[in-house]
Amino acid sequence: MGESLALTLPEIILTVGAIALMMVAAYGGDRSARAITWIAIAVLIAAAVFVPGIRDAGGVAFDGLFVADSFAAFSKILVYIAAAIGLVAATGWFSRDGDYRAEYPVLILLSSVGMGMMVSAGDLLTLYVGLELQSLSAYVLASFQRTDNRSAEAGLKYFVLGALASGILLYGVSLLYGFTGSTLFGDIAVALGTDGVSAGELFGLVFVLAGIAFKVSAVPFHMWTPDVYEGAPTPVTAFFASAPKVAAIALLTRLAIEGMGPATFEWRQIVIFMALASTILGGVAAIGQPNIKRLLAYSSINNVGFILIGLAAANREGVAAILFYMAVYVVMTLGSFLVVLRMRDEADRPVETIASLSGLSRTRPGLAAAMAMFMFSLAGIPPLFGFWPKFLVFDAAVRADLTWLAAVGIATSAISAYYYLKIIKTMYFDEPAPAYARSHDVPQTVLIAAAALFVSPLGYLAIPLIQPLAANAASALF
Amino acid sequence: MTGILSLMLAVPVVAAILCLFVSANGARWIALAATLADLVLGIILWLNYDIGGPQWQFVEYQPLFSRFAWALGIDGIALMLTLLSVFLMPICILASWSSIEKRVQEYMAAFLVMETMMIGVFMAQDIFLFYIFFEAGLIPMFLIIGIWGGANRIYASYKFFLYTLVGSLLMLVAMLWMVNYAGTTEIPKLLTTDFPRQAQFWLWLAFFASFAVKMPMWPVHTWLPDAHVQAPTAGSVILAGVLLKLGGYGFVRFSLPMFPDASAQLFWLVMGLSLVAIVYTSLVALVQKDMKKLIAYSSVAHMAFVTIGIFAFNxxxxxxxxxxxxxxGLVSGALFLCVGVIYDRLHTREIERYGGLSNNMPAYAVLFLLFTMASVGLPGTGGFVGEFLSLIGAYKAHSLVGAIATTGIILGAAYMLYLYWRVAYGTSRNADAAAMPDLNGRELVSLGTIALVVLWMGIYPESFLAPMRKDVDVLMARIERAAPASDSRLAKSAHAPAAAAAHVTAAEGAHH
Structure with a gap:
């Protein structure tokens, strides 16, 4: 028991931290919001430091319900970093509008607990509990700006559709349990492997995949994404686009490889369909978007498509590529959203239209250069670092004899290149629009600069650091 | 000499970063100094290149990025194309000296980054490093066309970017497959790998998609006239001078030696497209009203000679x-400079607006005439040597190809002389055109230097052919067995080609 608790140390730190901060918030009120935020960031860092499975071998806790291996460790650290950056982004943004509340960091911490459980789930029930904990916090976060109709609408939409997805997932879980006799990933894999995949198991598998596809917003379960991303307060959107995506994709990967390994042939078709549909729709639908947050929503759908190509490969390289992709994706996405957070007109109101970016290269050259790097990087144009994870994903697909998938997938990336170029065109080629209000938020500026450096060609120097970690994490699943 | 290639790649990048932090004039001088420094390094490279030595020289190898390496090295072909790039760059900077007025720092930085990417393509010995350089060149060119281009620049920049991007994406998948099959990313090793015939077909097509767009070949050439017309003068020079050569280099470096069977199998595809390009785009060039567009179409026609020559298998x-x-590279670059010279004065590219320039701009008219003749392929210029040799090659491959391709020379003479006649001869139609001053010192230096090299190449091509001869030997040894059937009776004497080539070049040297 003690050993199991030691393996869940990051979750314990986060939970205790969240509860303690909730008490502080209850007594200190919103005046303490700033302090609570920084303490919450410290808690996230502490949790990241104590993640098992990086320096040691990790292990399995609670008889297989909770797996703390190197795969979980990699994903968790990524999730915690993304959540911490989301918090840094939030402080500056909300405080300007005066409705920052002390619950915000607490909700992020609780959501992080849920995400940690998701990536460590070794059992369908752990999976469900983690997913729900993360989602419930997310529903509240989406509607955090209570005075804003759009935010309330986003929260409600997210909740209704999220609840539906959870229902679908639970139905799949019950089918899988009924037909395989277990909820443990390992046992399910054994049951699927012994006598082929029965019709009932197949149904369960499809429902579970559909439920998770909703969480990773893969087409055709993506409909909520643009609306929620647009409606939610921008720092929340930045959070949604990064940490929960990482957690959900890690969860999907572990479930597919560990729990459904013998049924690879069956789920691969589904994943391939979702991958191509996501890259194509994420590309085409974004073209006409005038709102930068909606555009980034489609961009995240598009990127999920590429990540799913790595999953379809279903080999060690594919999983390593997924992890690497997520590490770079988180930086690119958070970087772009940090720039979006800077988009405020003279009166300090947030603006979200792409047109307002016009001529940014002349009014704010540094900001424009950073955004241009994120966009080229998201488009996967070398020598920017965003090229590398795409390269790894396609490499994995080719190694898995899915050359055709790599060819089609890579061709669709030209569609998305078009709208990333559109933003660069707006910033660099068009005549300047009224300049944005200046911001003096130093932590944000530092983060934008750091993210831009990471996606610049200098990022390649990080490959020797990240690649072994990703490879090691991937080998934990095989 | 180890490290000189890395140094050549580093100089422009460092200068580009410096450019962003200085005044407009500072950026101009930094850019000029950096490109001249690279030119000097390039000449050092040439002088130290050991003709007849090992195939790959100045080799650097540093496993840096886990799956591929910082592997550089050049053979004679790459050496010559690198030299072409570093030679044209200072001229481009001079051409933009006063015609670019806004955002000079960013412009110079974009150009310098462009230089690194271009010469990186020729130097890369790792297939993925090659891809990165090949693709990365799109970014600065996109910005150059989009920010400093003409009225319709945005459309042109998109078209340029997306056309070339789509082409090269498929190539990346092919590269991944090849590396997976051969187990190495090193180009020299891949060059000696025999890929299965069936796979060669698809790989060849994937590479062809990329290089044909870059080249550009008919019918995917349509981005070129748009990009040329909208790009600033120096952008056009670099586009025509070097970027189009990336496609040809790709064919010589990858398609032919790596997939000889597929190249032979698809002989008629390449020849068909090239012949259409020669005849069709020449005719299109004949009716152009815009000078830059005319030269752009002529580039498509000339590039078709390149593809015919390469796939002639001899x-x-x-x-x-x-x-x-x-x-x-030299001639079309110079022609775009010539257009730029008068565009800077009158701000129009319409042929109709000019006329009788030989009266008020004699020096200009002389140099323009020289480049026109070089473009037509007049003996004594580099254009003749190249087109003559590739036509011989075409005849040897198939007489029909040779016959149709030769019409391109006639058509080329027609549209170029027609252009020159309308611009330089006759009486001036407009007072403002008649009042234009002759070349200034900066323009004279740029055009004069290119003119000297063009004449050198025409009179003594051996200087340029010698470093490449051994690489062509290697290439021939690799592809000879796959050569498609020819209707030429000469084909039976296998020893003839080498002797004939030496004879031809010697004969040219003697004649002029």
């Missing part, structure tokens, strides 16, 4: 194609 054809690449 020594003359390949050597001819390489010389056409070099001479076209």
């Amino acid at each position: 020594r003359q054809g390949i050597e001819g194609a390489l010389v056409v690449m070099l001479s076209h």
Whole structure:
């Protein structure tokens, strides 16, 4: 028991931290919001430091319900970093509008607990509990700006559709349990492997995949994404686009490889369909978007498509590529959203239209250069670092004899290149629009600069650091 | 000499970063100094290149990025194309000296980054490093066209970017497959790998998609006239001078030696498209009203000589194609500079607006005439050597190809002389055109230097052919067995090609 608790140390730190901060918030009120935020960031860092499975071998806790291996460790650290950056982004943004509340960091911490459980789930029930904990916090976060109709609408939409997805997932879980006799990933894999995949198991598998596809917003379960991303307060959107995506994709990967390994042939078709549909729709639908947050929503759908190509490969390289992709994706996405957070007109109101970016290269050259790097990087144009994870994903697909998938997938990336170029065109080629209000938020500026450096060609120097970690994490699943 | 290639790549990048932090004039001087420094390094490279030595020289190898390496090295072909790039760059900077007024720092930085990417393509010995350089060049060119281009620049920049991007994406998948099959990313090793015939077909098509767009070949050439017309003068020079050569280089470096069977199998595809390009785009060039567009279409036609020469599967054809690449790089670059000279004065590219320039701009008229003749392929200029050799190659490959391709020379003479006649001869139609001053010192230096090299290439092409000859040997040894059936009776004497080529070049040297 003690050993199991030691393996869940990051979750314990986060939970205790969240509860303690909730008490502080209850007594200190919103005046303490700033302090609570920084303490919450410290808690996230502490949790990241104590993640098992990086320096040691990790292990399995609670008889297989909770797996703390190197795969979980990699994903968790990524999730915690993304959540911490989301918090840094939030402080500056909300405080300007005066409705920052002390619950915000607490909700992020609780959501992080849920995400940690998701990536460590070794059992369908752990999976469900983690997913729900993360989602419930997310529903509240989406509607955090209570005075804003759009935010309330986003929260409600997210909740209704999220609840539906959870229902679908639970139905799949019950089918899988009924037909395989277990909820443990390992046992399910054994049951699927012994006598082929029965019709009932197949149904369960499809429902579970559909439920998770909703969480990773893969087409055709993506409909909520643009609306929620647009409606939610921008720092929340930045959070949604990064940490929960990482957690959900890690969860999907572990479930597919560990729990459904013998049924690879069956789920691969589904994943391939979702991958191509996501890259194509994420590309085409974004073209006409005038709102930068909606555009980034489609961009995240598009990127999920590429990540799913790595999953379809279903080999060690594919999983390593997924992890690497997520590490770079988180930086690119958070970087772009940090720039979006800077988009405020003279009166300090947030603006979200792409047109307002016009001529940014002349009014704010540094900001424009950073955004241009994120966009080229998201488009996967070398020598920017965003090229590398795409390269790894396609490499994995080719190694898995899915050359055709790599060819089609890579061709669709030209569609998305078009709208990333559109933003660069707006910033660099068009005549300047009224300049944005200046911001003096130093932590944000530092983060934008750091993210831009990471996606610049200098990022390649990080490959020797990240690649072994990703490879090691991937080998934990095989 | 180890490290000189890395140094050549580093100089422009460092200068580009410096450019962003200085005044407009500072950026101009930094850019000029950096490009001249690279030119000097390039000349050092040439002087130290050991003709007849090992195939790959100045090799650097540093496993840096886990799956591929910082592997650089050049053979004779790459050496010549690198030299072409570093030679044209200072001229481009001079051409933009006063015509670019806004955002000079960013412009110079974009150009310098562009230089690194271009010479990186020729130097890369790792297939993925090659891809990164090949693709990365799109970014600065996109910005150059989009920010400093003409009225319709946004459309042109998109078209340029997306056309070339789509082409090269498929190539990346092919590269992944090849590396997976051969187990190495090193180009020299891949060059000696025999890929299965069935796979060669698909790989060849994937590479073809990329290089044909870059080249550009008919019918995917349509981005070129748009990009040329909208790009600033220096952008056009670099586009025509070097970027188009990346396609030809790709064919010589990858398609032919790596997939010889597929190249032979698809012989008629390449020849068909090239012949259509020669005849069709020449005719299109004939009716253009815009000078830049005319030269852009002429580039498509000239590039078709390159593809014909390369896929002729014989020594003359390949050597001819390489010389056409070099001479076209210089000549079309110079022609765009010539257009730029008068565009800077009158701000129009319409042929109708000019006329009788030989009266008020004699020096200009002389140099323009020289480049026009070089473009037509007049003996004594580099254009003749290249086109003559590739036509010999074409005849040897198939007489029909040779016959149709030769019409391109006639048509080329027609549209170029027609252009020159309308611009330089007759009486001036407009007072403002008649009042234009002759070349200034800066323009004279730029055009004069290119003119000297063009004449050098025409009179003594051996200087340029010698470093490449051994590489063509290697290439021929690799592809000879796959050569498609030819209707030429000469084909039976296998030893003839080498002797003939030496004879041809010697004869030219003697004649002029």
